[in-house]
Amino acid sequence: MDTKAMFKLTYGLFVLTTESNGKINGCITNTAIQVANDPTRIGLAVNKANYTEELIQASRKFNISVIGTDADFALFKRFGFQSGRDVDKFADFADYTIKENGIPVITKGTNAFMTCSVTETFDLGSHTFFVGTIDDMDVLSDTESCSYSYYQSNIKPKPEKVGETPSGKVIWRCTVCGYEYEGDPIPEDFICPLCKHPASDFERVVL
Ligand SMILES: Cc1cc2nc3c(=O)[nH]c(=O)nc-3n(C[C@H](O)[C@H](O)[C@H](O)COP(=O)(O)O)c2cc1C
Incomplete structure (x- = not known):
């Protein structure tokens, strides 16, 4: 799936x-x-x-x-x-x-x-x-x-790179606003800088 x-x-x-x-x-x-x-x-x-x-x-x-x-x-x-x-x-x-x-x-x-x-x-x-x-x-x-x-493409500010994996291939995307955290794993206490939702509202995406 x-x-x-x-x-x-x-x-x-x-x-x-x-x-x-x-x-x-x-x-x-x-x-x-x-x-x-x-x-x-x-x-x-x-x-x-x-x-x-x-x-x-x-x-x-x-x-x-x-x-x-x-x-x-x-x-x-x-x-x-x-x-x-x-x-x-x-x-x-x-x-x-x-x-x-x-x-x-x-x-x-x-x-x-x-x-x-x-x-x-x-x-x-x-x-x-x-x-x-x-x-x-x-x-x-x-x-x-x-x-x-x-x-997502034209109005939302582009996400800053706040962390990077050696491969650069894993992101965590905020399911509320779409902000993308680069790095793996996302810190447990991470708070979305755009919509202030916690790490539990992010999903892991392998690009
Ligand atoms: C692009 C975007 C789409 C959103 N879509 C929804 C949605 O469909 N349903 C929802 O409950 N919240 C959605 N939200 C989140 C709420 O707007 C957000 O949590 C808001 O701060 C709630 O404010 P309130 O507590 O004053 O009602 C969305 C936020 C953004 C930025």
Whole structure:
């Protein structure tokens, strides 16, 4: 079995936002997809460790901002590499507007939005799969949507070489953000410099 097959799956990228008890928050996700029509339904998988997951469980509503190829890495850093448990991601940030459901949508580096109400949740162990119906949606720009591979090739900063094997052939790749550690084994206490996830979230790849 070659686990690299998982990297052949294609994804879009989104800012998933929500609001609960006056607290607004959001995170980057690559898992939003249309799962049905009539009514149109969106499905998305959110890690239970994410503060956004906890807030959606409480509010039963979310918005999706579709990220475009014109997005800056700063957008990914703000929403994907820190938790709303530790920081207010909307502090000192002007590129959003609050929709009728009280939830922000991102207005810069995005090309469309959907506002959704949760109709079903599925417990998938590490993640919760939310299914929602769309209450409102609009196109914001004609810029092409940003795929996960476009992000990896054109937006994400190139990884620094932080260690090397004599052969130079083994890397450990962060399964959250794609950062690559060169060297083997990865130190047990290694923390991803981009998304701050631990060594246990890295997988060994032999090139
Ligand atoms: C490119 C990229 C894709 C990501 N995709 C997902 C995803 O599909 N599901 C998920 O739960 N987290 C995903 N994340 C991680 C969350 O965005 C990240 O853990 C975030 O800091 C959680 O913030 P929160 O605790 O405020 O909710 C992704 C991060 C990046 C940078």
